[in-house]
Amino acid sequence: MEPLKLPPIEYGALLPMLILFGAACAGIVVEIVVPKRARNVVQLVLALLAVTASLTAVVLARDVRTVTIGGAVAVDGPTLFLQGAILVLGGVSLLLIGERSIERGGAFVAQAAVTVGSQKDTRQATSPGATEVYPLSVFALGGMLLFVAANDLLTMFVALEVFSLPLYLLCALARRRRLLSQEAALKYFLLGSYASAFFLFGVAFIYGFSGGIQLSVVHEAVANPQRSEVLLFVGLAMIAIGLLFKAALAPFHVWTPDVYQGAPTPITAFMAACTKVAAFGALLRVLYVAFEGVRWNFQPVLGVIAILTMFVGAILAVTQTDLKRLLAYSSIANAGYLLVGVLALNESGLSGTMFYLVAYGFSILAAFAIISLVRDSDGEATHLSRWAGIGRKSPLLAGVFTFILLTFAGIPLTSGFTSKFAVFGAAVEGGQTWLVVFGVISSMLLAFPYLRVVVLMWLSEPGETTPAVSIPGFLTSAVLALGVIVTVALGVVPAPLIDLTREAAEFVR
Secondary structure, eight states: OOOOOOOOOOOHHHHHHHHHHHHHHHHHHHHHHHHHHHHHHHHHHHHHHHHHHHHHHHHTTTTTEETTTTEEEEHHHHHHHHHHHHHHHHHHHHHHHHHHHHTTTTTSEEEEEEEEEEEEEEOOOOOOOOHHHHHHHHHHHHHHHHHHHHHHHHHHHHHHHHHHHHHHHHHHHHHHHHHHHHHHHHHHHHHHHHHHHHHHHHHHHHHHHSSSSHHHHHHHHHHSSSSSSHHHHHHHHHHHHHHHHTTTTTOHHHHHHHHHHHSSSHHHIIIIOOOHHHHHHHHHHIIISGGGGGHHHHHHHHHHHHHHHHHHHHHHHHHBBBBHHHHHHHHHHHHHHHHHTTTOSSSSHHHHHHHHHHHHHHHHHHHHHHHHTEETTTOOOOBBBGGTHHHHHHHHHHHHHHHHHHHHHTTSSSSHHHHHHHHHHHHHOOOOHHHHHHHHHHHHHHHHHHHHHHHHHSSSSSOTOOEEOOOOOHHHHHHHHHHHHHHHHHHHOOOOHHHHHHHHHOOOO
């Protein structure tokens, strides 16, 4: 009997993921051996060092183009670019998470409100803090890196679960609004489980059609079908459901507003920036590498989903009275714009989508950083009525938030305009002009809720319920500065990043 022959493994190509998974395991050990008082700082430093080391490994591997572990993982231009984007955005998110943890002596909680008789007494929280947020976040980042690099469907499913399970837990870590947070986490978990089941059933159908799960094998089977195409289209539909859920595309978006509102704000920022990059990275690889041969079949269906997503996000954003829910519906609409770029199915579409993911990631991180600063004794004040007159109480913060909202609206000389122009231009080039028309209309609708917030901040008188604005700590200030600088830079001089995305816009099979 011949000995089992293991597939060759290129550890250099896998190093970014190995660093994060190793650091996450080390973080678990830190939870056991490090005293409670020092745990926040040690965990934050460990997580940031891991992200920095992983990003360095990605940069050093920038010329690597290979398929390894028996075809399970592909390291190419899109993989390295998206991994770099996830790590940079994840590192910035960790700064925001660390600020709330260190500043308040516990993750995401400033004080614990205790009701004594008819009076409300506000006391300092006695909890040492949910420092497990750091290894969970690093595990999620590692899963995201594997997700965008997965070159077979089963590896993609494993990566999906690796980064999804920590996110379910992270959403439940809010201490002030525990019931709301736990409800959001439970909804996310249940709906995510159903979406994962659809994805796994889709993998089974595709295996039945192609006889393999590697994307290159599926590509060959699509080009030369030997079995019933019913298996192909049912499998593709089920896989798409799993990916569209993670990308928050309608009608699989219903989890997004509740989770964005219920999760701790730093975790919401982490999900809004990083999860979207991972979801669209996997969607790009599946559609461009495995199923490009049936593009004429899935383009109209996904085009309708893109239009539905853009209008659901834009119209429902108008009706929101909570800022986190408003940004959730804004995120849904932006997912629709991203799908327009994906459906161009050309090099410009791939490049424009990757540019959009980076630009949107920095803007949304800055937006949630600002929301985390407007607080009162009961916690964050996210209801729109509480923001009336903020511009007069804190003009600098209101000015930065106004700039970010105008960026979301796509005002010229901001990254929002440049990124929309990139994906819409690619769609026109790819013959999807009809999607661009609907995209422009929905962009005009979506500008209304942003401008309503701007008017509320600047033209309304501050009321008794208008909360104070916290002075940002060093880490939050760094997040805001990075978000604003990148947003301005990508609007004024986008060429360097556009050139980088074009150089990276080529998959290996």
